Amino acid sequence: MSDILKWGILGCSKFALEHMLPAMQLAKNNKCIAIATSDTLKAKPFLEINSDINIYNDYNDLLNDINVDAVYIPLPNHLHVEWTKRAILAGKHVLCEKPIALNAKDIDELIKLRDQSGLLVAEAYMILHHPQWSYAKKLLKSGAIGNLVQVDGVFSYNNANDSNNIRNHSISGGGSLLDIGVYTFGSTRFMTDEDPEKITQTSINWENDVDVWSSVSAQFQTFKFLGVTSMRMHPRQEMNFHGSDGLIRLTSPFNPQVFGEAEVHFFSGKEMQSIKKFTTENHYVKQLETFYSTISTGSEYICNLEFSKGTQQMIDMVFEHEASSKL
Template sequence: MKTPIRWGILGAGKFAREHMGPAIHQAEHAVLAGLATSDPAKAEPFRAFAPGLRVFGDYDALLADPEIDAVYIPLPNHMHVEWTKKALAAGKPVLCEKPIALQEEEFDDLIAAREKAGLLAAEAYMIVHHPQWQRAREIAQSGEIGRILHVDGAFSFDNSHDTENIRNRSDTGGGGLRDIGVYTFGSARFVTGAEPDNVDAHVQWENGVDVYAHVSARFPGFGYNAMVSMRMFPRQEMVFHGTQGVMRLTAPFNAGVFGQAEVHVETDGKVVRTERIPGVNQYKLQVEAFGRSLREGDEYPCPLEFSRGTQRMIDMVFAAAAE
């Protein structure tokens, strides 16, 4: 029987409490062993599903503990680089929430820290672990829909009422592009294996954070059009349009929460095939993939080099919007 990887979490935020904490504890060969928070009351909901949880009064104490094998970081965006580097320096493999960095050049330090420590460090970009996206990449690369000529993406929600949300605060590295643009950009890159040549963008701002962005881009061989917003009715969709068919993905980013994950493929003669993928917890799959990389040396599906490419595209969007 394999000894479980003992995970520690830095911070007791809502996402860790509702999604990643339970996923860690449910994952095979993993256990949620530690939580660092200055408020012991915030640990109680975690103890409901992880009764043996140890609580640390600060982040450094958790990193220093030899009984913590790996660390998950769900802190506000502007703290990700600092604490990822600290975790690696403390000898802990680290899975950090997206965006792991705020600018592409910050990846230089992250990759250097990873190489120096000789440990796995990765962004928690969970969709690449979901069978929906793995299947989408297989279909696209099989040639079933022909040569892809255009990709459309949309991801929106409305959190205008929640003014203190870290997504609505410039001092915490908030904004829609960093929060959800990573999905519309990164998923297109994941499926096609291509990188954008140039970008055009229109961005709307509120209190120093981007709340709406329309992005047009050229990739080698195909065009790209996407919208992300934190001020619109919820919508999630990705469409890959080829010379011989169209592939649509429903609930592509919050599968099981926004709706059922499905892949719809329409080919010649208006024939539509629907592949439904219910009941999959992509966060759990992410933890298990991380664990296999630690234990067995499996290649991790989302290395820092992939995340760097998505951040490069985000930087291109900000630069284009400023012109």
């Protein structure tokens, strides 16, 4: 392939404008060359960032552009599987926003299409590209905190006054678990290389068939997990890995560019032993650079579809547990 991965974006989402297009401008070996939107007026702010972008008013026209190597999909959640399939069949590599599917079984077909095509298809799970996570995992695996006993995490924000937000609509695959539960669940699985054996407790608040707050407890093979996600609380994010001899805390684990400087705190004995700060890292840029290098070298992608399926399976287990508890 060429030394530039040429991207097309499906839709003019706010997230694509604020995070992914700027990242494509900064990332080595990456460039956005096309955007498809049903409303060309929405493309105007994108053109203010990069005036060379081609604008299509039909998604399929972008997929048929032979100059586009890869497609980024930030569409509403319920459209992710459909357009990921179409992009693969058009011969494009795909980076799709999370959740890439609304249930785990739908990811199986994406895995099959990926394997048949030889293309790179992945969920845009940007956090694993931030070096704080590889640092924290190395610390955990070193035995620095002894035996891992409990993992607890929280991710919250408040969009109660944003009635047009797709996260507040069940028809578009909204809800806090699909939107941000993927981070507390997935980061736990990444750090420990374990999957939950069972969900032991769920408590969910619903508004118009959308989960707006949840508390989830789970039993993994060697530790217990407790996670809280909410779209109705003051913004907060934190992950703690609590062992018999110490504690690892990530103070801004999921979107440090927005929430604050990423730090990994290590406690042992009666005091904090170290603070590792990550001041200038942009995980969106690193995600794109890793995507390119994976394609060019054939190396294994850190967040493959199998990993995404495992996290979605945990979300499916939560909803199944909640439904059975109401019987």
